[in-house]
Amino acid sequence: MNVPMLDLQAQHETIKADVMARVASVVERQQFIMGPEVGELECQVAGLCQVPYAIGCASGTDALLLPLKTLDLQPGDEVITTAFTFFATAGAIHNAGGTPVFVDIDPVTFNIDPDAIARAITPRTRAMVVVHLYGQMAAMERILPVAAAAGLPVIEDAAQAIGARRQVDGAWRMAGELGHVGTISFFPSKNLGGWGDGGMMVCRDEALATRLARLRLHGGARQYHHDEVGFNSRLDALQAAVLLAKLPHLANWSAARRERAARYDRLLGEVPGVVTPVVDPANEAIFHQYTIRVPRRDALREHLTARGIASMVYYPVALHRQPCFAHLQPIAGGLPHTEQAMAEVISLPIYPELTDAQQDAVVMAIREFLA
Numbered sequence: 123m124n125v126p127m128l129d130l131q132a133q134h135e136t137i138k139a140d141v142m143a144r145v146a147s148v149v150e151r152q153q154f155i156m157g158p159e160v161g162e163l164e165c166q167v168a169g170l171c172q173v174p175y176a177i178g179c180a181s182g183t184d185a186l187l188l189p190l191k192t193l194d195l196q197p198g199d200e201v202i203t204t205a206f207t208f209f210a211t212a213g214a215i216h217n218a219g220g221t222p223v224f225v226d227i228d229p230v231t232f233n234i235d236p237d238a239i240a241r242a243i244t245p246r247t248r249a250m251v252v253v254h255l256y257g258q259m260a261a262m263e264r265i266l267p268v269a270a271a272a273g274l275p276v277i278e279d280a281a282q283a284i285g286a287r288r289q290v291d292g293a294w295r296m297a298g299e300l301g302h303v304g305t306i307s308f309f310p311s312k313n314l315g316g317w318g319d320g321g322m323m324v325c326r327d328e329a330l331a332t333r334l335a336r337l338r339l340h341g342g343a344r345q346y347h348h349d350e351v352g353f354n355s356r357l358d359a360l361q362a363a364v365l366l367a368k369l370p371h372l373a374n375w376s377a378a379r380r381e382r383a384a385r386y387d388r389l390l391g392e393v394p395g396v397v398t399p400v401v402d403p404a405n406e407a408i409f410h411q412y413t414i415r416v417p418r419r420d421a422l423r424e425h426l427t428a429r430g431i432a433s434m435v436y437y438p439v440a441l442h443r444q445p446c447f448a449h450l451q452p453i454a455g456g457l458p459h460t461e462q463a464m465a466e467v468i469s470l471p472i473y474p475e476l477t478d479a480q481q482d483a484v485v486m487a488i489r490e491f492l493a
């Protein structure tokens with residue numbers, strides 16, 4: 123049986139009429155740059171994230187770059203982050219003029235270890251970028267006090283976590299809500315994906331929101347008047363239109379992913395050798411990925427591929443192992459949990475439209491391999 127990682131065609135079939143109507147209205151109006159759809163989507167995403175401000179931009183990568191640019195990093199300024207993430211997290215730190223300092227993960231959730239952050243703070247530390255990996259939030263209630271004590275801003279990379287939430291002091295807090303800035307990606311394979319690149323920044327501070335909105339328009343609040351040098355990093359009105367049609371479905375899609383994840387948990391929980399993903403009890407995850415640990419991971423991937431079953435390794439080479447970051451000073455004690463995760467993780471197909479029969483085929487193939 124053929125089981126893809128993601129089935130965007132199946133999703134499109136269910137929303138085709140709405141999304142095509144939204145797109146058609148942009149085409150009729152011909153206002154492709156900063157059309158009203160952008161502001162409308164910003165309003166809705168701000169509401170979802172429980173913050174007053176959301177600023178659209180060209181990608182999830184730029185959503186990280188722009189807030190990092192506001193820090194005016196000088197050579198040698200350090201930004202603490204995880205090495206177990208997509209490249210953009212650290213690429214943006216570098217491109218903003220900072221030096222990424224990679225710390226280890228919590229081996230249970232794969233998210234950055236708050237104690238490791240505390241140990242890595244030096245007089246050169248200027249910020250930290252926390253990633254909510256695979257769709258569950260990092261331990262914000264432990265990270266924020268560490269950051270506050272050192273006077274450091276926290277950027278939440280919520281590219282994989284739109285709509286994920288965590289119980290903090292008895293209240294549900296959204297991914298992106300508690301940091302200085304939260305960043306979202308609308309890359310097509312993300313849980314809320316456009317028809318191309320797109321991103322958004324969310325925040326609670328009005329002055330910061332104003333600066334971010336300016337930075338995406340070449341640093342000028344008024345056209346042809348430039349207060350600082352910014353970027354061309356706008357969210358296309360066409361992308362905003364697609365996303366506006368999809369956003370009302372996001373909660374149901376996330377619930378369906380959780381339901382599929384629970385079914386995988388039941389079916390794989392009894393299979394010797396498989397470690398199923400652990401969701402921190404404080405979290406409601408959105409399962410951007412369903413990632414297990416297995417022995418002989420690469421051989422399992424080949425076994426699945428031969429049976430038409432897709433799988434992915436996020437991430438086979440953590441960022442501290444990338445040639446472009448080889449010159450960086452490694453952290454004392456290294457990153458043992460990151461190294462082990464890189465060798466053992468494999469992400470299985472998960473999406474709302476995944477059928478029982480497809481899921482059974484995935485599980486059967488894994489059982490067969492480990493038998």
Ligand SMILES: *Cc1c(COP(=O)(O)O)cnc(C)c1O
Binds near residue numbers: 183
């Ligand atoms: C996808 C992703 C990004 C980058 O988003 P783009 O929209 O592809 O630029 C950044 N960080 C993480 C963790 C991601 O998964």
